[in-house]
Amino acid sequence: MAILKNRLNDIEKLCAKYPSRRSALLPVLWMVQEQEGWVSQEAMKEVAEIIGCTAAEVYEVVSFYTMYNQKPVGRHHIQFCHTLACAICGSHEAVAHIREKYGFDEGASISRDGKFSLVEVECIGACTEAPAMLVGETLYGNLTPERLDEVLSART
Ligand code: FES
Incomplete structure (x- = not known):
């Protein structure tokens, strides 16, 4: 239990709230991500052992x-919606703008200075905006x- 060794009491309290320990999977994964910034394969194995399921089952949830985050992210992690409403309103151009202005190499998900990471995601529920x-x-x-630029330039 290298990654979660200091959170075992919190995890036990969380598991006690559910009829099955497995039901605590999502919040336990969130604990990992809050602590580490991402969920590594090592962390998935630990979580599986703690809540009593297989690492493959944990991976299914993490990848869904x-x-x-399945890999390390920048100090500021950007999830840009690329679903229909956002695509029609310019999400592809906006992502290209971020990549060019904030120093992302071709195909890279983290900017050269490590300040930003960027992924395109499905609808985040803000279609009217x-x-x-x-x-x-x-x-x-x-x-x-x-x-x-106003939003991202303000980030340190
Ligand atoms: S389509 Fe982008 S937030 Fe819903």
Whole structure:
């Protein structure tokens, strides 16, 4: 239990709230991500052992939900919606703007300075404010290039 050794009491309290330990999978994974910034294969194995399922079952969940990061992320993690409403309103152009202005190499998911990471995701529930993105857990919508720069330039 290298990764979660200091969280075992919290995990036990969480598991006690559910009829089955396996039901605590999502919040336990969230604990891992809050602590590590992402969910590694090593962490998935630990979580499986703690809640009593297989590592493959944990991986199925981690790979289904884009809210779980399967690799390290930048200091500010951007999830940009590329579903229909946002695509129509310019999400592809906005992503290209971010990649060019904030120093992403071709195909890279983290900027050269490690400040930002960027993934395109399915609808984040802000279609009326398209195009929209999450930076960490904060939602931003109606993203013109100017608004993007205002939001991202303020990040240190
Ligand atoms: S389509 Fe982008 S938030 Fe729903």
